[in-house]
Amino acid sequence: xxxxxxxxxxxxxxxxxxxxxxxxxxxxxxxxxxxxxxxxxxxxxxxxxxxxxxxxxxxxxxxxxxxxxxxxxxxxxxxxxxxxxxxxxxxxxxxxxxxxxxxxxxxxxxxxxxxxxxxxxxxxxxxxxxxxxxxxxxxxxxxxxxxxxxxxxxxxxxxxxxxxxxxxxxxxxxxxxxxxxxxxxxxxxxxxxxxxxxxxxxxxxxxxxxxxxxxxxxxxxxxxxxxxxxxxxxxxxxxxxxxxxxxxxxxxxxxxxxxxxxxxxxxxxxxxxxxxxxxxxxxxxxxxxxxxxxxxxxxxxxxxxxxxxxxxxxxxxxxxxxxxxxxxxxxxxxxxxxxxxxxxxxxxxxxxxxxxxxxxxxxxxxxxxxxxxxxxxxxxxxxxxxxxxxxxxxxxxxxxxxxxxxxxxxxxxxxxxxxxxxxxxxxxxxxxxxxxxxxxxxxxxxxxxxxxxxxxxxxxxxxxxxxxxxxxxxxxxxxxxxxxxxxxxxxxxxxxxxxxxxxxxxxxxxxxxxxxxxxxxxxxxxxxxxxxxxxxxxxxxxxxxxxxxxxxxxxxxxxxxxxxxxxxxxxxxxxxxxxxxxxxxxxxxxxxxxxxxxxxxxxxxxxxxxxxxxxxxx
Amino acid sequence: xxxxxxxxxxxxxxxxxxxxxxxxxxxxxxxxxxxxxxxxxxxxxxxxxxxxxxxxxxxxxxxxxxxxxxxxxxxxxxxxxxxxxxxxxxxxxxxxxxxxxxxxxxxxxxxxxxxxxxxxxxxxxxxxxxxxxxxxxxxxxxxxxxxxxxxxxxxxxxxxxxxxxxxxxxxxxxxxxxxxxxxxxxxxxxxxxxxxxx
Ligand code: SF4
Ligand code: SF4
Numbered sequence: 058x059x060x061x062x063x064x065x066x067x068x069x070x071x072x073x074x075x076x077x078x079x080x081x082x083x084x085x086x087x088x089x090x091x092x093x094x095x096x097x098x099x100x101x102x103x104x105x106x107x108x109x110x111x112x113x114x115x116x117x118x119x120x121x122x123x124x125x126x127x128x129x130x131x132x133x134x135x136x137x138x139x140x141x142x143x144x145x146x147x148x149x150x151x152x153x154x155x156x157x158x159x160x161x162x163x164x165x166x167x168x169x170x171x172x173x174x175x176x177x178x179x180x181x182x183x184x185x186x187x188x189x190x191x192x193x194x195x196x197x198x199x200x201x202x203x204x205x206x207x208x209x210x211x212x213x214x215x216x217x218x219x220x221x222x223x224x225x226x227x228x229x230x231x232x233x234x235x236x237x238x239x240x241x242x243x244x245x246x247x248x249x250x251x252x253x254x255x256x257x258x259x260x261x262x263x264x265x266x267x268x269x270x271x272x273x274x275x276x277x278x279x280x281x282x283x284x285x286x287x288x289x290x291x292x293x294x295x296x297x298x299x300x301x302x303x304x305x306x307x308x309x310x311x312x313x314x315x316x317x318x319x320x321x322x323x324x325x326x327x328x329x330x331x332x333x334x335x336x337x338x339x340x341x342x343x344x345x346x347x348x349x350x351x352x353x354x355x356x357x358x359x360x361x362x363x364x365x366x367x368x369x370x371x372x373x374x375x376x377x378x379x380x381x382x383x384x385x386x387x388x389x390x391x392x393x394x395x396x397x398x399x400x401x402x403x404x405x406x407x408x409x410x411x412x413x414x415x416x417x418x419x420x421x422x423x424x425x426x427x428x429x430x431x432x433x434x435x436x437x438x439x440x441x442x443x444x445x446x447x448x449x450x451x452x453x454x455x456x457x458x459x460x461x462x463x464x465x466x467x468x469x470x471x472x473x474x475x476x477x478x479x480x481x482x483x484x485x486x487x488x489x490x491x492x493x494x495x496x497x498x499x500x501x502x503x504x505x506x507x508x509x510x511x512x513x514x515x516x517x518x519x520x521x522x523x524x525x526x527x528x529x530x531x532x533x534x535x536x537x538x539x540x541x542x543x544x545x546x547x548x549x550x551x552x553x554x555x556x557x558x559x560x561x562x563x564x565x566x567x568x569x570x571x572x573x574x575x576x577x578x579x580x581x582x583x584x585x586x587x588x589x590x591x592x593x594x595x596x597x598x599x600x601x602x603x604x605x606x607x608x609x610x611x612x613x614x615x616x617x618x619x620x621x622x623x624x625x626x627x628x629x630x631x632x633x634x635x636x637x638x639x640x641x642x643x644x645x646x647x648x649x650x651x652x653x654x655x656x657x658x659x660x661x662x663x664x665x666x667x668x669x670x671x672x673x674x675x
Numbered sequence: 676x677x678x679x680x681x682x683x684x685x686x687x688x689x690x691x692x693x694x695x696x697x698x699x700x701x702x703x704x705x706x707x708x709x710x711x712x713x714x715x716x717x718x719x720x721x722x723x724x725x726x727x728x729x730x731x732x733x734x735x736x737x738x739x740x741x742x743x744x745x746x747x748x749x750x751x752x753x754x755x756x757x758x759x760x761x762x763x764x765x766x767x768x769x770x771x772x773x774x775x776x777x778x779x780x781x782x783x784x785x786x787x788x789x790x791x792x793x794x795x796x797x798x799x800x801x802x803x804x805x806x807x808x809x810x811x812x813x814x815x816x817x818x819x820x821x822x823x824x825x826x827x828x829x830x831x832x833x834x835x836x837x838x839x840x841x842x843x844x845x846x847x848x849x850x851x852x853x854x855x856x857x858x859x860x861x862x863x864x865x866x867x868x869x870x871x872x873x
Binding site: 069202203230234235236238306310312392393394410411412413414416418419420421422423426427428429459631635637639 | 739758780
């Protein structure tokens with residue numbers, strides 16, 4: 058049985074934040090779950106995916122976050138408790154649905170997880186999604202720890218059913234990827250089937266209906282305010298004339314700092330766990346008794362601005378600060394030492410931070426950037442595109458996935474990136490205003506997620522670019538989740554359909570479509586050359602399973618290669634491909650047989666034919 | 676209980692996350708609070724993995740620069756890179772078997788000299804325990820047991836409030852049955868190596 062289905066209330070378990078959230082949903086009796094994978098949220102969905110295979114839970118990997126939200130919204134409108142999970146930028150994709158779902162509301166509880174990523178450990182921006190709560194008018198809750206995350210899920214479901222609207226559950230990477238000791242609670246039996254009652258005058262958002270629904274949303278907002286005022290998740294601890302208002306993981310850093318600095322009888326803390334709408338009475342009461350207040354929140358000054366506005370309403374003139382030159386920054390994630398220092402600075406305490414060792418005389422340590430795996434098919438495709446484009450001036454719009462690592466030399470095949478699907482959309486613009494050859498790269502999963510409308514646009518507006526679809530049969534970057542192009546029977550899962558990328562591309566009306574096998578260098582390069590010379594939209598589908606995934610699935614492996622005596626040390630292989638299986642030893646190129654997957658691509662570019670398969674050992 | 680802060684750095688694939696989960700389970704068995712977090716910057720694609728484990732009465736799950744009580748490095752250059760986490764009272768344990776970063780392999784960087792590296796760490800911290808954990812893992816009959824060798828050394832230092840007994844029990848629960856014997860042996864070899872270094 059999946060460990061998160063353990064039905065033993067009171068048992069303690071060491072859980073990852075994401076597992077705790079999934080467990081919280083199970084305890085709350087969630088029945089319907091959906092996602093598009095995105096770090097740092099991915100393990101929540103992985104847990105659902107696994108549990109769905111051995112319980113009544115419904116889970117789906119949806120094509121993108123908007124669809125994940127729509128399927129869950131429909132289930133919730135039939136009275137079924139549903140959860141949809143995405144990373145912070147995923148909410149941008151789903152925002153169109155979200156803004157109006159706030160008007161329509163739900164019948165059964167619905168929780169939307171937004172996993173924010175301060176410091177951008179694995180994201181293209183560090184937007185603060187608390188503003189989605191403000192913009193949509195929906196309630197938002199935020200846990201401060203792994204333990205709390207689990208319980209807060211149940212609270213969020215109950216809140217959602219009290220207000221009949223979805224609740225946003227915001228985490229940050231340090232919740233998702235922290236581990237803590239969690240005490241299991243009772244599992245509520247999920248209600249799997251719901252029913253839909255026709256009610257178009259409340260559910261079909263034509264202007265006349267929407268006008269009415271906006272009124273309802275504002276009434277709900279007032280109800281939510283009352284609930285936030287009384288919520289046990291907006292809690293006050295400690296006493297003293299100084300105040301700190303904080304949220305999320307900052308609460309931990311604040312608590313530890315108060316202990317380290319011996320301030321228990323000087324500072325009181327208001328921790329906001331129900332962060333939209335903010336509770337004005339509670340906050341006003343809190344700051345009234347303070348000489349000065351420090352607001353500790355990663356990201357934007359969301360609470361700070363609100364608290365200042367509340368002080369103004371009360372005619373209070375105490376000092377309230379958060380983001381400032383000598384205090385907190387809007388950048389990145391915070392850490393305990395930084396919070397301790399800012400508390401000391403703001404309240405004028407004598408404090409010397411512990412002295413870290415002086416590393417000024419430590420020699421520079423060589424970087425260890427992530428790189429495409431040995432034998433990764435993307436490396437082969439990139440090499441071939443560059444060969445085929447020799448002599449052309451190129452622009453390479455790219456997209457989000459492992460293949461974004463093509464950015465690094467020697468491949469250098471990534472020139473522009475905004476968001477999921479932007480490779481295709483931006484290609485139209487680049488090709489219109491420059492005379493350069495535009496070659497865009499997009500992964501298979503990303504193509505399904507949001508590449509298709511861009512391609513339709515290219516055909517319709519008669520743009521001139523080549524789109525290379527890197528089809529490696531999985532969503533590799535986030536941990537090998539399936540997508541609509543995957544043959545699910547290979548994962549021993551029944552009951553799925555399958556969408557062919559080639560058929561989609563052709564149906565869109567792309568006139569020039571070619572499929573290559575990237576491990577065949579010469580043939581692929583020639584096919585790419587032809588596609589590049591085509592005027593209009595051409596598509597190359599490069600098909601080869603992700604090397605790492607193939608290994609994990611125990612697909613048949615090829616024999617590794619070695620560098621023979623014929624090597625004349627041109628280092629073409631290293632200079633063009635930089636496969637991580639290469640290493641230089643004794644001034645000579647070698648191949649690590651444990652890393653080499655035997656893709657044979659280097660062997661095909663070696664001018665001396667010096668790279669040969671390792672001989673069978675007798 | 677006074678908090679004890681442990682930073683573990685490794686290269687993707689070295690089993691750092693398993694080591695953390697064994698320590699976590701041991702803390703659960705011992706009944707001491709533990710908060711930990713990990714950052715794996717595309718670990719499977721050769722990046723660096725960093726875990727922070729805070730034992731005792733604290734609630735933060737990360738460790739600021741200069742605030743580690745003990746630093747365990749699964750790879751010598753990574754230990755050096757993480758030296759900013761240490762202060763003059765920090766105990767450092769490092770594997771001495773290098774895993775060449777790809778940048779070095781293709782001639783884009785120089786790997787630090789191992790003797791120099793040890794001298795530097797020794798001079799700046801309270802104590803350095805350094806040995807070739809890869810050799811010991813091999814000796815234990817499991818090349819992947821570098822993590823368990825280092826766990827053995829870590830427990831020997833006594834910096835963490837965990838007993839050998841509880842950690843071994845946690846290993847039984849968290850590691851694969853078929854590797855248990857070699858893992859336990861690896862743990863003992865690391866333990867002895869650290870004792871010999873004392
Ligand atoms: S995980 Fe797959 S797609 Fe990603 S770099 Fe490795 S081989 Fe390439
Ligand atoms: S055959 Fe060459 S390119 Fe392919 S994995 Fe082995 S060393 Fe790398």
